[in-house]
Amino acid sequence: MFVTADIPLLKEKTAVFLSGRPAFSNYYGFDLSDTQYVELPDTLVLRKTYESYCRIYFLSNSAIELKQVLNGLTPQDIINIPSKSPVDQTLHDLLSECGYKLSGIYERLYKNFNQSSGPFVQCYARPDESDAIYGLIYAHFNPYLDHLPSEKELRSMIDNRQVLVNRNDDQANVTGVIIYTRESSRLYFNCWIDHTGWNNALFLLFNMYNYMGEQQIEKSYFWYDSMNKMNKKMYKILEYQPDGLKDYTFIKQPYI
Numbered sequence: 001m002f003v004t005a006d007i008p009l010l011k012e013k014t015a016v017f018l019s020g021r022p023a024f025s026n027y028y029g030f031d032l033s034d035t036q037y038v039e040l041p042d043t044l045v046l047r048k049t050y051e052s053y054c055r056i057y058f059l060s061n062s063a064i065e066l067k068q069v070l071n072g073l074t075p076q077d078i079i080n081i082p083s084k085s086p087v088d089q090t091l092h093d094l095l096s097e098c099g100y101k102l103s104g105i106y107e108r109l110y111k112n113f114n115q116s117s118g119p120f121v122q123c124y125a126r127p128d129e130s131d132a133i134y135g136l137i138y139a140h141f142n143p144y145l146d147h148l149p150s151e152k153e154l155r156s157m158i159d160n161r162q163v164l165v166n167r168n169d170d171q172a173n174v175t176g177v178i179i180y181t182r183e184s185s186r187l188y189f190n191c192w193i194d195h196t197g198w199n200n201a202l203f204l205l206f207n208m209y210n211y212m213g214e215q216q217i218e219k220s221y222f223w224y225d226s227m228n229k230m231n232k233k234m235y236k237i238l239e240y241q242p243d244g245l246k247d248y249t250f251i252k253q254p255y256i
Contacts, residue, residue, distance in 0.1 A: 013039065032048075105247070116209050
C-alpha cells in the first residue's frame, strides 16, 4: 500500500495537500527521511519508519478515504496529534472506528532562562557509548508514547554534541543522560534520566542551565506525561509551566 519516494517529492506532495486546507490533519514539518506514502484523490498518508514501529501523518478531506488507509494499519503504526485544543470529536470518532484508542497525553512545558550558577562542564557522550545510551533510554521510556531518537539519530546527536552524560566513579559506564536540540535561542530537551538518583539527574539539568547561560538561550522546553503526578510536581518545583501544546497518542488495539 505504501510506496517510497525521495524527500523532494514528499515535500511537494505535502505542500499540495496543505494548500487544500485538509479537514483531517496531524501533519507538521518533520524529517521526511525513511518515510513512505499513500496517495488517494483527497488523502495523503505518510508513514515514517523507526526500528520497531512507525508514526503516521495524514492530510485528508475525505473521511472515507482516510478510514480506508487507517483500517489497513497495525498496532505498530502510531498516530500523534499535537494540538493546543482537544482532539476534534469527529476525528476522534474516526480513529476509534479504525481501532485506534487514545493511549497517552503529553504536555509541553517551558521555562524562561534563569541565570546560570557556574561554568558549563563539557561531559559530552562519546561515540562508543551510543549503545549504552540507547539501552538506557529505551529501558526507561516507552518508544510509542515518547519521541525517542532512533539508533541512527542518536549517533548523529552524539556527533553533533547534543548528548551529555553522567558516568560511574571509574568513568566506565553511563549512568545518566540528557539529550537536547537547539533552535536559535530556544532549547528543547529530548530526554533526561539518571537511574542512580535525583542528585545526579539534577547535575545534568543544572549543567545544561550553565550551557544555556553561555549560549544565551532564552527559553527551554520539556514534554511530560500529564498522567504522571510525580513528574508534574517535579517540573513545578523546577518552575516549568505549560505553554498549552499537548501531544495526543493513539495506538491501534491490541496494544503490543
